[in-house]
Every structure is written in C-alpha cells, then in structure tokens.
Amino acid sequence: MGGAKTDVKRYPGLGLFVVLFFFYLYLPIAVVVFFSFNASKLASIWGGFSMRWYESALQNDALLDAVKTSLTVATVASLVATTVALMAALVLVRGKGVKFRKTSETIVNLPLFLPEVVLAVAVLLLFSNIGLQQGVTKLIIAHTTFCIPFAFLPIRARLQGMTLDLEEAAQDLYAGPWTTFRKVTLPTIAPGVFAGAMLAFVISMDDFITSVMLNAGGATTLPVYIFSLIRSGVSPELNAISTLIILVSLVLASIALALQRRS
C-alpha cells in the first residue's frame, strides 16, 4: 500500500519540469557571468578568456561615483527605515490596547500595495511642490519610504515568534522598560532586525524606477548608470559590472536568508 500511496502524489515528468525551471532561473545569470570573461569586444560572441573588462570596470570613475551614491542612499535609507520599522513593529505586535491596529499596519505597509512607478510620481510631485533640489536628499527620503515595509515584515515575524516569558522575567527582576528592551528584547529579535535591514538595503540598492523618475541632478545611482550603459549599446564591461553586482547580491542574500532561517 505504501508504494501506491506515494504514487498518487507523484506526477510523471515533474522532475524534468523542475530541472527546466531551475535552468530558466539560472540561465540569464550564468550567461552574464560567462560573457564577463569574454576577451572579444562583442558582448555575446565568445573570443577567449580575459579579465580586461574587470580592470576597465574598476577604473571607471562614473561607475564608482554611481556606486558611492547608491551606497550612501541605501545605507542611510535602510538605517532610518529599520529604526522606524522596529519602533512600529514593537507597538503593533507588543503594544496593549493599540487603537486602529489593523489600519496602522496597513499604513506602514502601504508601499507594498502600489506599483513603484506610482510612488515615484508621488514623491516627484511632492518634491517639486516643496521645491527640494538636493538630489541625494530626495533619493534618501523616497527610498526610506518604500524600504519601511521590507524592514518591518521580518521584524514583525520575529517578534510574533518570540514568547513574552523572557520580558516578563526581566520585569519581575525590576528591569525598567528601556533596560528590558535593550538587554532582552533586542538581542532576541536581532536576527529579524538584521534580516529586515539587509532586505531594505538590497531593495534600495536595486531601485531603478524611483531613482530615474527623480532624475536627481548629479546623483546617479548604480541601476540608473547601468541603464544608461545598456542604452548606449551592450558592452562587455557591462557584463563585468553585472557579475560584480550579482556576486555582491548573492553574498548579501545568503547572509539574510541564513539569518531568517535561524529566526
């Protein structure tokens, strides 16, 4: 009987389908990495192994500027977003007698319910109305907004999975609310907070739509710079830059996923 039972859960061809599915997922990434070592000037015709595109990428000042802008924006935006999201999560998960809990949570997660292009128009009109000119500041404000839910969700999940016992024990030992938070709550939810911050950071680094819409005078982010490279014709240097980005994102993703697994 056991054989017959497992049989009904099994579908012919499923294994092959999944192999093809993973092929589809990883083919584009593999192609970019492969051609980044291409000696030929033509982006998609193989001409032998070479590291020259990495050399020229690392000496490209415009690229390095874009990386700097992106790092600045992503660091500030993810730090602010994580702090704000942590406070909101503490209230929404732990607070007693919070009014409009459901509505408040929807408001915190609002950026998830709208396509990004709408948010980009929203901040563009806002900044043009208040006459804000400073490119990096505009980017930081806009990125902070859409990063908040991405920081909020892992923190909330972690808080929901934590028992109240430890905090109650701390309070029984006469720890004040701040001490309890610092010595008990924060260390316990730290993996969730890190995962949230990491997610917010990656989302900000990756953002194209808002950054291109704000077209922030002088402040070109990395995705916007890459887009301009693509527009000016596919060059092998682009493959090298993309491979470096893939490498960094995969490392960050592995850290974040490992943290989430622990929580």
Next chain:
Amino acid sequence: MKRPGFNFWGLLPAQLIMLLTMIIPIGIIVVVSFSTRGAYGGFDYIFSLESYQRLLFSVGWTDELEFNPQYLLIIGRTILLAATTTAICLLISFPAAYFIAQRQGQLKVILLYLVTLPFWVSMIVRVYAWLIILGKNGVIDGTLSKLGIVDNLGSLLFNNGAMLVGLVYSYVPLMILPVYASIEKLDPALIEASHDLYGGRWKTLFRVIAPLCKPGMVAGAVLVFIPSLGAVIEPMLLGGGKKMMMGNLILNQFGMDRNWPFGAAVAVVMMGLVMAVMILNALRAARKQAETA
C-alpha cells in the same frame, strides 16, 4: 511594560513618513491629473479634464475630437501582459513548489534557497541578461545559426513575447513562495483519502490539492499582478520603447514628453486598477468567510 505613550510615539514616525511622502502626494497626483499642463512642462493649478479626455480622444485638425485608441491600447496591453504574466507564473510555480514541498530535509532547504536567490540579484541586471540571450547574435540566435538549424533568426526582442519572458522571470519568485507555503500546509491524509476513494492523480490534483492551495495562489497572484502592472524596466529594455506599457508611458510624461497632468492621469488609472484588484480580493475573502461561518 512600555513607557506611557510609547504606543503613540513608537508608531508616529512610520505613520508620519507614510502620510507626508505617500498619502498626501497621492492626493497631489489626483489633483495634478485634473490640472492644466504648464507652458514649459510642469503644471498649473487650473481645473481641466483634458488629461482624461486625452486617454480616449485626440484633437484633430479643426479642434474636433477624434476617438484615438492609442492609449487605451497601451492600457489594454498592460492589463493583458500583467494577467498573462500572473497566469504563467502560477502555472510554472505550482508544479515547482509542489516538487520542492515533496522533498525531505536538507534538499528541501537548498531548493527553496535556490528558488529565492535570483530574486536578490538586481532587477536591471536580470532583465539585461535577457537582452544578451534574445538579442541579434545573442545566445539563442548565435547558437541556432551555429548549429545550422535556423539561419539569421535575428533579434527575438521588441515584442510582447520578449516582455512576457522578462516579466515572468522578474516576478516568479513572488508567486512560488506563497504557493509553496500553502502546499506545505496541506494535510497528506487528504490526498490519501482521495486516493482511497479512487481519485486518480489528476482528479486529486484538481479536486483536492488545487482548491486547498487557493489562498496561496491568490496571494501570489496579487503579489505578481501589482508589480507587473507597473513594470517599467521590462518594456523599456525588452519592448524597445515601441511596445509600451503604462509604467513607461507614465515615466515618459514626466521625462521626455513633459506632460505632467497626463502622466498623473495615467497613474490614477493605474491606482484604480490596483484598487479594483484589491477590492475583488477582499470581496472574495469576505464571501469565503461567510461560507465557512
């Protein structure tokens, strides 16, 4: 436990940020969509329905209105592409998620990790990769002509199919995770029960497994449909600017074309579409609750 007032002060920054940078600006979008285009780009706060009129009509030689479906076509194409993307994502996610859910222990963890991983790679890089694959002398064109199967296939880019490939590729992880979660929660006893009652594998799939996984599929569908509706990078790079979607129509109005009120009007239409999806989803959930109650 908390300092008095933390319930208020803790939530305040998040709410304030959302109010100032999203809720009020969305109000501004609506206002701008009803205002007049400025002489040198931008807009003037003078009430006008011009932008909405422009969605349907163009002004002819003698100031008469002519029905012009060019923008309706873009809106229609956007809805169609987003819906097709959602459907394809569902069709390929379900078997993949089912397969992963059937695995045991470490292998399951690794497969799940491999499914999520590409999603972390920069969106623009992932879409760009398809340019190399589908382009003229690209991976497909190059390989096929080298093997002598098809000569001079040329570019596979700049059509709806190319955009669809990019859209599905961009958003499929958003579908697979909720679908996986719902399959994972499935009680294996139900599948066995179906089998004991002589339900074959396909009957079990469509009558038992699929209905039970519906919440996950619906969640995934919403997660995929909303960003597909607002897609910008895929139509720009893979559609080549000719096959526009609403996202790049909006972007163009605030960039090259400099017609802010019209861009705002298209953004309002997009918000309307998203809202329609949300309301349908909420109604469905409410009906479901009424059924089980």
